[in-house]
Amino acid sequence: MAQRADLREVRAVLLDMDGVVYVGEAPLPGVQALLDYLKATDRNWLFVTNNSSRTPAQFVEKIARMGIGADEAHILSSALATASWLAEQYPDGVRVFMIGQDGLRRALQQEGITVVEDAPAADVIVSGIDFSVRYERLADATLAIRAGARFVGTNSDTSFPSERGQIPGTGALLALLEAATGVTPTVIGKPNAGMFQQAMHKLGTSAAATLMVGDRYETDIAGAIELGMPTAAVLTGITTEEAFRTAARPPDLILPGLPELLDAFRQADS
Incomplete structure (x- = not known):
C-alpha cells in the first residue's frame, strides 16, 4: 500500500x-x-x-438496493455539473440537442434549459452516455455541429465498468463525433x-x-x-x-x- x-x-x-x-x-x-x-x-x-445516465433519485434508489444509505444531496453527477455550467454560460436561455439518458435530460430541464429534438434548431449539442443510442441520432448531432452548434461533453471516460467488463463510455461517443466533425468538445466532468x-x-x-x-x-x-x-x-x-x-x-x-x-x-x- x-x-x-x-x-x-x-x-x-x-x-x-x-x-x-x-x-x-x-x-x-x-x-x-x-x-x-x-x-x-x-x-x-x-x-x-x-456517469450522466441517472438522476440523483435513480442513483439513490440503485444504491439503496445494495444496502447503501444516501440522499439526493449526496450525489453530484456530470449531468448536474454540465447543466449548471450551461446555465451559467447562457443566462438568457439556450436550446440543446442531447445524446444521453434521463439523468442528463432532467438535469438540463431543472436548470431551465430547453431540450429540443430538432438538431438543426439547437445552439448546443451535449453528449453524455447513452446505452441505446441510434446511428441516426449521432448523424443528427454530427450535422448540427458541422453547421456551427457548440459541442459539449459531460465527461471524457472512454470506457465504462460493467459486469461484462469495460464497455464504451461517453468518451468513446465524443471521439466518434469529434472524428466526424473535426470539432473538439468542451468537456465538463x-x-x-x-x-x-x-x-x-x-x-x-x-x-x-x-x-x-x-x-x-x-x-x-x-x-x-x-x-x-x-x-x-x-x-x-x-x-x-x-x-x-x-x-x-x-x-x-x-x-x-x-x-x-x-x-x-x-x-x-x-
Whole structure:
C-alpha cells in the first residue's frame, strides 16, 4: 500500500461511484461501513460521478438496493455539473440537442434549459452516455455541429465498468463525433476542475482537506492532484496497480478497496 496522505487532516471525502461503490448492479465491499465512519468522525462526503445516465433519485434508489444509505444531496453527477455550467454560460436561455439518458435530460430541464429534438434548431449539442443510442441520432448531432452548434461533453471516460467488463463510455461517443466533425468538445466532468470545485463548494471544504477516492487515474486522480487534493486510488475498477504506481504523479494512497481505506482512516485517527 502506497501511503503519503495524512488522513487526520481530511475533513471531507469525494467518492467516485462506478468501480468504487459498485460495478454495474453488483455492490463493492465496505461502502456503508466507510460512510458510517465518516459520519461518526464528523467528516462530510459526496458521491461524485461522471456517469450522466441517472438522476440523483435513480442513483439513490440503485444504491439503496445494495444496502447503501444516501440522499439526493449526496450525489453530484456530470449531468448536474454540465447543466449548471450551461446555465451559467447562457443566462438568457439556450436550446440543446442531447445524446444521453434521463439523468442528463432532467438535469438540463431543472436548470431551465430547453431540450429540443430538432438538431438543426439547437445552439448546443451535449453528449453524455447513452446505452441505446441510434446511428441516426449521432448523424443528427454530427450535422448540427458541422453547421456551427457548440459541442459539449459531460465527461471524457472512454470506457465504462460493467459486469461484462469495460464497455464504451461517453468518451468513446465524443471521439466518434469529434472524428466526424473535426470539432473538439468542451468537456465538463472529471478531470476538469469545475466538477471538483462544485463538489467542494457544496461541502464547504478546501482542496487540501478533501480526499478524492477513485478507480480511474486520468479522471478521478489526475484532476484532483492538479487542484492540490489528497487522493486515494482503489483497485476495484479501471486502472491497474502498476499504472497507478508508475504514473508521473501517483496517488497518495493505492488500496485494494474501501475496506482498506476505512482501516487507514482508523489507523490515522487512533
